[in-house]
Amino acid sequence: VNLDFTKHLTPLGYHFAPDPSSQQVCTIGGNVGNNSGGPHCLAYGVTNAHILAIEVVLADSEIVTLGGLVAEPSGYDLRGVFIGGEGMLGITTKVAVRITPNPPSVRTLLLSFDTPRDAAATVSAVIAAGIVPAAMEVMDQGITIAVENYVNVGYPRDAGAVLLAEVDGLPDGVDIDAQRISDIGRQHGATDVRQAASDEERMLLWKGRKTAFGAVAQIAPNYYLHDTVVPRSKLADTLEEVYRIADEHDLAVVNVFHAGDGNLHPLLLFNGQEPGIYDRVHAAGAKIVEASLAAGGVLS
Numbered sequence: 001v002n003l004d005f006t007k008h009l010t011p012l013g014y015h016f017a018p019d020p021s022s023q024q025v026c027t028i029g030g031n032v033g034n035n036s037g038g039p040h041c042l043a044y045g046v047t048n049a050h051i052l053a054i055e056v057v058l059a060d061s062e063i064v065t066l067g068g069l070v071a072e073p074s075g076y077d078l079r080g081v082f083i084g085g086e087g088m089l090g091i092t093t094k095v096a097v098r099i100t101p102n103p104p105s106v107r108t109l110l111l112s113f114d115t116p117r118d119a120a121a122t123v124s125a126v127i128a129a130g131i132v133p134a135a136m137e138v139m140d141q142g143i144t145i146a147v148e149n150y151v152n153v154g155y156p157r158d159a160g161a162v163l164l165a166e167v168d169g170l171p172d173g174v175d176i177d178a179q180r181i182s183d184i185g186r187q188h189g190a191t192d193v194r195q196a197a198s199d200e201e202r203m204l205l206w207k208g209r210k211t212a213f214g215a216v217a218q219i220a221p222n223y224y225l226h227d228t229v230v231p232r233s234k235l236a237d238t239l240e241e242v243y244r245i246a247d248e249h250d251l252a253v254v255n256v257f258h259a260g261d262g263n264l265h266p267l268l269l270f271n272g273q274e275p276g277i278y279d280r281v282h283a284a285g286a287k288i289v290e291a292s293l294a295a296g297g298v299l300s
Contacts, residue, residue, distance in 0.1 A: 035084030
């Protein structure tokens with residue numbers, strides 16, 4: 001399991017960088033199959049960047065090794081082709097991973113905003129300023145309240161949206177970047193900027209973000225999740241279109257997303273026992289995909 005692996009490595013000074021929201025239950029083999037991302041893929045890249053070699057059983061039962069431990073084999077990158085193949089190209093039996101040294105210093109910021117638009121604009125401005133944080137995640141008010149009910153770490157229930165931003169590296173550079181992000185946030189309407197005071201608080205903030213999908217059970221028994229990517233400059237406009245589409249179909253929606261790379265995760269909330277509800281949910285979902293594509297985005 002991904003999180004068990006990182007917990008084993010951390011005391012040794014390393015970790016496995018891909019950290020999907022399902023980190024507590026997903027496996028390394030599953031990460032390979034789905035080329036999984038996660039909050040920290042903004043700076044570190046998705047699973048493909050952290051796999052050196054894989055042993056694979058092909059459909060005709062042949063056992064092959066794709067990639068290499070010492071040097072990348074010449075020719076086609078079959079390792080890269082296989083990662084993300086969702087099991088259609090063969091079965092993974094062994095994985096050689098690239099482990100990442102733990103950063104010497106980490107700063108985790110929680111910025112509060114009146115609207116998701118302000119939070120999204122801050123994300124674009126941070127990247128435009130030449131800062132590449134380890135992670136930048138946005139949650140709107142509905143999902144933030146559900147998360148805070150679960151982790152009780154101090155997520156603001158009255159904020160229209162929150163931005164969870166993390167920078168890592170050498171201490172002096174990290175302090176500078178954290179201050180710059182705080183300043184940019186305030187320039188874009190941040191009503192409060194808070195920095196995690198301890199590793200324990202930092203881990204609780206991330207626990208809240210990574211358990212967000214489960215926390216929505218407090219709001220509705222079912223959700224329909226979409227996963228699209230739009231240009232960062234179109235994040236705010238696309239978000240507002242998502243809210244409009246949900247209203248048009250008389251559905252509740254909450255948003256939690258990898259804002260740093262424009263990866264949206266709108267969750268349409270509903271009760272599956274309601275007659276005709278699935279028609280409305282699927283229609284709204286299709287409109288969200290169309291809106292993402294119209295903004296210059298893609299399916300992720």
